[in-house]
Amino acid sequence: MPVPKRKTSKSRRDMRQSTKFIRPQSVTSCKQCDEPNLPHQICVECGYYKGRKVLSTKNDRGVKRMHIRAAAAQKAAQKEDQHAHGEHDGHDHSSHE
Numbered sequence: 001m002p003v004p005k006r007k008t009s010k011s012r013r014d015m016r017q018s019t020k021f022i023r024p025q026s027v028t029s030c031k032q033c034d035e036p037n038l039p040h041q042i043c044v045e046c047g048y049y050k051g052r053k054v055l056s057t058k059n060d061r062g063v064k065r066m067h068i069r070a071a072a073a074q075k076a077a078q079k080e081d082q083h084a085h086g087e088h089d090g091h092d093h094s095s096h097e
């Protein structure tokens with residue numbers, strides 16, 4: 001019967017055991033927004049890594065959309081105003097004719 005030549009040292013045994021159990025994932029907090037994020041990874045909340053913006057996040061896009069919507073709403077309001085004026089003009093024309 002084959003037998004190991006040497007006793008497995010505590011170090012070697014423990015190194016083997018180190019991959020055997022689930023350990024809690026280490027978590028750091030973002031320097032930019034203090035949200036928890038994984039180490040050595042881009043912050044999902046603000047898109048910063050090592051103090052530099054490297055990713056446009058969902059929030060940023062949401063802000064952009066908000067701006068676009070606001071602009072569209074303003075344009076629509078202006079158009080409505082023009083329509084209102086146009087109607088007034090039309091009434092004036094009808095009165096003239």
Ligand SMILES: [Zn+2]
Nearest residue numbers: 030033043046
């Ligand atoms: Zn962040």
